[in-house]
Amino acid sequence: MKELIARLTQSYGPSGQEGEVRRRIAEEIRPHVDGLRTDALGNLIAWKDAGKGPRVMLAAHMDELGLMVTHIDEQGFVRYAPVGGLGHLGLPGQRVIFPGGRIGVVAAERVEDVKELKHEKLYIDLGAADRAGAPVAVGDVAVFHRPLETAGTRLIGKALDDRVGCAVLVEVARRLTSSAVRAYFVFTVQEELGLRGARTSAYGIEPDLAVAVDVTATGDTPKAAVMEVSLGKGPAVKVKDSSLICHPEVRQALEEAAATAAVPFQREVLERGGTDAGVIALTRTGVPSGVVSIPTRYLHTPSEMADLADVEGAVRVLLAFLSRSTGA
Numbered sequence: 001m002k003e004l005i006a007r008l009t010q011s012y013g014p015s016g017q018e019g020e021v022r023r024r025i026a027e028e029i030r031p032h033v034d035g036l037r038t039d040a041l042g043n044l045i046a047w048k049d050a051g052k053g054p055r056v057m058l059a060a061h062m063d064e065l066g067l068m069v070t071h072i073d074e075q076g077f078v079r080y081a082p083v084g085g086l087g088h089l090g091l092p093g094q095r096v097i098f099p100g101g102r103i104g105v106v107a108a109e110r111v112e113d114v115k116e117l118k119h120e121k122l123y124i125d126l127g128a129a130d131r132a133g134a135p136v137a138v139g140d141v142a143v144f145h146r147p148l149e150t151a152g153t154r155l156i157g158k159a160l161d162d163r164v165g166c167a168v169l170v171e172v173a174r175r176l177t178s179s180a181v182r183a184y185f186v187f188t189v190q191e192e193l194g195l196r197g198a199r200t201s202a203y204g205i206e207p208d209l210a211v212a213v214d215v216t217a218t219g220d221t222p223k224a225a226v227m228e229v230s231l232g233k234g235p236a237v238k239v240k241d242s243s244l245i246c247h248p249e250v251r252q253a254l255e256e257a258a259a260t261a262a263v264p265f266q267r268e269v270l271e272r273g274g275t276d277a278g279v280i281a282l283t284r285t286g287v288p289s290g291v292v293s294i295p296t297r298y299l300h301t302p303s304e305m306a307d308l309a310d311v312e313g314a315v316r317v318l319l320a321f322l323s324r325s326t327g328a
Contacts, residue, residue: 001171001311004028005155006148008163012099014066014141015083015192018042021062025166025187032173033185043201044187046173053181054208056322057287058172059198059276060165061191061214064158065300066141067096067106067124076128078104081119083141084192085300088119094302096142102126102135103145144302153232153308160304162191164294164311165213171315172322179322188276195243198276202283209250209288211321212277213314215306216268216293227269229295232307234264235314238291241270243278250290257320263313268293292317 007028013021022044030036033046044062066083073079082088092108104124111117124142128134136142148157155164169185176183184205188197202210216236219227229236237254238246258265268291281289292314297305 005167009148009157009159013062014143015063015190018062018189028170029173041197041200042189043197046185048183056181057184057205057207057210058169059186059188059212060169061162061188063192066143069136069138069140072131072134074131076130076134078124095145097145098136098140098142146302154305156303156305158302160306161215168213168314172318195276195279199279202280207287210280212275212291214275215296218295218297229266229268231295233266235310236266236268236293238268238293241274242272243274246290247288250288254290258317261316261320263316
């Protein structure tokens with residue numbers, strides 16, 4: 001799993017430009033599914049048609065945060081706009097990479113007070129001598145440039161949100177040898193911009209029920225917001241977030257699947273934030289939906305941290321869930 005996660009996190013794929021990571025996922029999952037297609041918006045949809053059972057949609061988003069070029073000044077310094085919910089306080093000194101491999105450094109104007117440090121005060125230094133030497137154009141998007149590292153069972157890297165969820169879906173497809181349901185593995189686009197790909201892909205699939213696989217915040221760091229989710233204590237079964245109150249029967253089925261698979265799990269109540277399940281649930285006449293979450297520290301930074309045991313646990317829970325004859 002670690003090697004798969006490394007390959008996915010190192011693939012370039014900001015919101016709206018997920019082509020590289022989509023091709024990588026297609027290569028990884030193609031030998032393990034019955035069919036594969038890309039829809040008009042760019043969602044990658046794979047399926048295992050095991051019979052006449054319910055259509056179960058598993059969704060994880062491919063896109064990562066980015067920095068889009070808005071202006072290049074005469075000295076070659078780049079101004080940008082965030083693509084997705086990108087915080088600004090930890091950006092100075094971070095390295096970013098553009099398509100084609102050009103590396104840049106995020107730097108800050110001089111400010112008298114850290115409260116003045118906004119995106120408008122930051123720029124990207126590409127090492128260019130002037131505007132003509134800047135090897136980017138307005139509209140190009142950079143992403144964080146960081147390898148995946150390990151610290152014991154912990155994974156540390158960029159874009160774990162949500163390439164770790166994508167890895168879970170690929171691994172579930174690989175291990176799923178029999179099922180009474182028709183399983184759809186959907187890798188969505190533009191989640192960070194408003195859950196866009198999940199809305200269109202769910203409309204086309206018409207699932208009977210759905211489970212999103214995404215990361216979630218934790219409450220296990222010094223002075224963190226109080227939250228009953230920690231690294232290393234198992235995947236989380238979501239109860240509620242800003243976009244969704246999970247369908248009680250789907251949530252119960254996921255918890256029962258965790259018990260069947262002997263996987264410890266946590267219940268998650270996320271006060272702010274949402275997942276693809278929020279729009280899948282509202283598709284057509286409604287889809288009973290739930291979420292399996294991977295506890296992750298330092299979300300939306302270049303150094304997100306998750307535990308490999310929680311990732312493996314999520315795989316086992318979903319395999320047990322799909323083995324149910326009726327799902328919810």
